[in-house]
Amino acid sequence: MGKEYLFIDEKEGLDRVDGKMKVTGKAKYAAEHHPAGLVYAILVNSAATKGRIKSIDTKKAERAAGVIKVITHANAPKVPGYENAPRTGGNPEKGPTLGQPLRIFHDDTIYFNNQPIAMVIADTLERAMHAATLVKAEFDTETFSTNLAANAAKGVPPSNAGRALYKRGDADAYKNAEVQVEQNYVLAREVHNPMELHSLVAIWDGDDKVKVYEKTQGVKSSQRAIMDAFKLPEANVQVIAEYVGGGFGAALRTWPHTIAAVLGAKAVKRPVKLMLTREQMFTLVGYRPMTVQKIGLGATKDGKLTGITHEAVAETSMYEEFTEGTVNMSKFLYECPNVNTVYKILPLDISTPTWMRGPGEATGAWALESAMDEMAYALNMDPIEFRLKNYAERDPERNLPFSSKFLKECYQKGAEQIGWFKRNRQPRSMQEDGWLVGYGMSTGTFGAGRGRASVRGTLSADGTMTIQSAVSDSGPGTATAMTEIAANRMGLPPQKIIFELGDSSMPPGPTQGGSTTTSTLGSAVVDVSEAIKKKMFELVAKEGRGFASAKYEDLSFSRGEISQANGRGAKIAYTELLRKNNLPSIEITLNSQGGNERDRYSMYSFSVHFVIVRVHPTTGVVRVHRAVGVSDAGKIVSRKTAESQAIGGVVGGIGMALMEDAVIDHRFGRYVNSNLADYHVPVHADVPKIEALFIDKPDPHTNPMGSKGLGEIALIGFAAAVANAVYHATGKRIRELPITPDKLTG
C-alpha cells in the first residue's frame, strides 16, 4: 500500500491539513462564534457537598446591570427529557443504579461540591461574571463521603458486571505458587484538562429548532443528547464542532452544562455562550477515577506464570454508575492457566468520572505491569525475558488467534533503541552527573475496533474530491489521515482532497474515542473512494474508446487519470470523463462497517514503553530523561500525525506517573488544587526528546487500511515503565501514583 502514496512522502507524511488555520488563529473553536444578539452565561456552584438547597437568593444578581435572567431549580423551565427519566441518585445501601446524567437545575438536591445551582445570563461577559458572585445560597447539609482510599473495602459490584467478573482455571491460584507477588497499587484521580475550556454557543430558531456550536468529540452523540433532552426531531438540532481544543475523553459525552446553556438560550430567546472556568473543569466534565487495585501473581521458579489475580475498586458518583475496562488486559496479555478478575465501584459524594485517554486499561496496566516487574526481580529474571516466557501467541481469554500481534518485535526494537541490555540490572547501580539512573519498561494493549460510519464522497468535474462525515477531531488529525487515505485510494494529490467534518447534518460518523476513528472512518473513505472509481469505470466502459473491453481490475487510477494498468492504451482524466458525460460531479453516500472478523479474531493494538529516569538522591525529584515508545498499531496511515499522537501519549503518561493528582479535602468534599498552577501537568521543561517508533505492518483483518488504533496504547503502560525505572534507579518500589519527591525521600 505504501507505494501507492504517489504524492505523499511516506516517511515524512502529510502536513496537517488544518495546520494553517491553527497557526494563524483562524480556526474557530466553540466559544469563538458570535451570532447577533449573543449574551453570556455563567454558572454558580454549590459550596455544599451533599444535601439540599434551603434557599437561594437571586434578587441582587437580577438587579445587577445587564442581567437578563437568573435560572435556578426554583424557576428553571422544564427540560422535557428530564421528566420521564428514572429518578437519579443511587441508594448506597442498595448499591448505585445506572442513573442518568445530572439533571441540572431540576431540583434542590446537591450531589457533589461545586454542582451548578444557578446560571446568570447577562449582556456582557463581565456583567455575567459579576452578577454570578451576587447569588447567595443556603444549604441543609448532610454527612458526606468523598474518600475512596479509606472506604475501598465498601466497594460493590456494578449492576452490569459484564466482562469484569472473570475466572479462568482456579481463582487466587497465585497463592499456591512457588514465587508470589501480592501488592496494592493506587492511582490518583486525574483530570483531563484539555486546553480549551468546555464551551458552547446555543442559538434557537423559534421554539423548536436549535443550532449549537459545541466542544464535543461526537457531533452526532451531542445532537442525540440535545434531541433527547428537548424532545426535538433530528432535523431540528444541529451540532457544529469544526475545531475542538483537546478532549482526551472529557468531551465524549454531553454534560449537564450543555443542557443548561441550551435551556438558557431558549428562556431568554437570544443566543447564549457558556464557557466553563478551569475550576469547573474539575467537577463538571469528568475525570479519571481514583482506583485502588490488588495484583496477585504466581510463577514457577523458572518464570512461568501460574496465576494472575486482578482486583480493582474505583470511585463513582451517587447518581451514575461509571465503569471501565481496568482489569481487562490481565485476562489476555499473558499466557497463564489461572486468571481471575474482580471489578467494583464505590459511589461517593463526587461528580461522575468518565473515560480519560487509555481509560481503564491505563489504570490496569499501571498495576499489572508494575507487578510484572516486581515478579521479574523476585525471579531474578530480566523483565523482558520474563514477559517473553509468558507471551500469548493466541488470545487465552477468547481462545482465538490475534488478527495480528507484533509485540515481540516491539520489545526487540525498543530494547535495541534504548540500550536495554547494556544496563546494569541491579537496582541503584547506575549514576550519572550526581543523579541515580534507572531503566524501566512496560507493555500496553487496547482493543482495535472498527465501528460504523457514513460518508459522502463527491468527485467534482474540477478534479477535487470532497468527503464529508459528521465527526469531530479533538486533535489526533482525523481530516489529515482521511485526506491521505482518500488521496491514496483515489489517485489524486492530497491538495485535491477536501475532508469536511464537524457538522451533525453531514452523514453520521463515529464519536472520536477508543482509538477507533481512523479504523472506522478510514474504512468508509476507502469504500466511498472505491465506489466512485467503479462509477467512473462504468462511464469509461460505456464510452468505449480503448476501454470497451477493459476490466476494472486492469485499470489504474492514478494522478487523476484512468489508464490501463499495463501502461498501454487509452488514458482519460477524471475531469475530462465527467465533462464528457455532462456530470458536474459524482456523488455517493454510503455506510461502511466491518463483517464478522471480530468473531474470528481477537483484535488488539500493542505498545511497549521504555524510559530512562534520573532520580535526585537528596530531593527525590524524578526526571524522565529519555522515552522510547514502540507501537504495533498496524499500518501507519498518516506518519506525521501518528508520531504526534504517540508523543502526546507519552507526555500524558509523564503527567500520570509523576504529577497529576486532583486532591479533595475530605473535610469539605472540595478540590484544593482545581487550577493549572496547583494541578501539575507536564510542561516543556518536563519533557525530553521522545522517540516514537512503529512496527508499521498491516493487520490483515481489522480494516482495508490494515491499521489499528494508536491513541490509547500511546499512554497505556507508560506510568508503570516510569515506576519500574524509579525502582531500578533507587531500589524503592512506589505503588501509589503520582511518584512525587515526598514518596522517595520519606
Place this chain on the structure above:
Amino acid sequence: MENESASHAPNGSRRDFLKQSSLLTALALTPTAVIKAAENDEEIASVFEKVPLKFEVNGVKHSLSIEPRVTLLDLLREQMKLTGTKKGCDHGQCGACTVHIDGRRVNSCLTLAVMQEGKKVTTIEGLANGDKLHPMQEAFIKHDGFQCGYCTPGQIMSAVACVREGHASSPEQVREYMSGNICRCGAYPNIVDAIMEVKNGGNKI
C-alpha cells in the same frame, strides 16, 4: 477584576450615586449617548463606568470605550472578535492567551485592557505578513508542533518572543523559557524542534 466598590459603599452603591449625580451633569452636558441611555437607568451607570482606550492592535489603531474591569484577553476575544488568542485558564497559568505588548510576551488574561493605552499589541492574527506565514508558523506546521491547536497561538507568540529575547540558544534553554505555555496534547518536543529550526535559520524574526 471586579469593581467591588459598589458593595462596600454604605446604603446604596457608587453605582446608584453615579446614576443620580451623573444624570444631572449629563443632562447639562447633553451628550446624546447619555440622553439615550437615560431610558434605562442601569445603562447610565455603564456609560460613566467606561473609559477611553486608544491603542494599536496588529498595526491598526483603535479608539474604544471600555469598562476598566475588562481584561485584554476578553476585549480581544469578545469585543474585537480576535479569537485567535485563547482562554485556557484565565489565571495566567497556561499561556494560551500570550500576546506581544510593545514586543514583550504577556499573558493577556492577567492584564487589563485599559493598561494598554498608547501601546502596540500583536496577536496571532497579526503575525503573518498577509498570506505569507511567519517563519515560526511555518516551522510549527512542518514539525507538527500541535495537535488540537488550542494552545498553538500562545505557543507561537511565546516562541517568537523566546527567540527575540535570546533565550533559544539550546533545546534545554527553550524548554525552560517556554514552560509558561502548557500543551495538553503533548506537542512539546515538536515545538522545541520548530523553535530551534527558526533560531538556527538565523533570520531576523
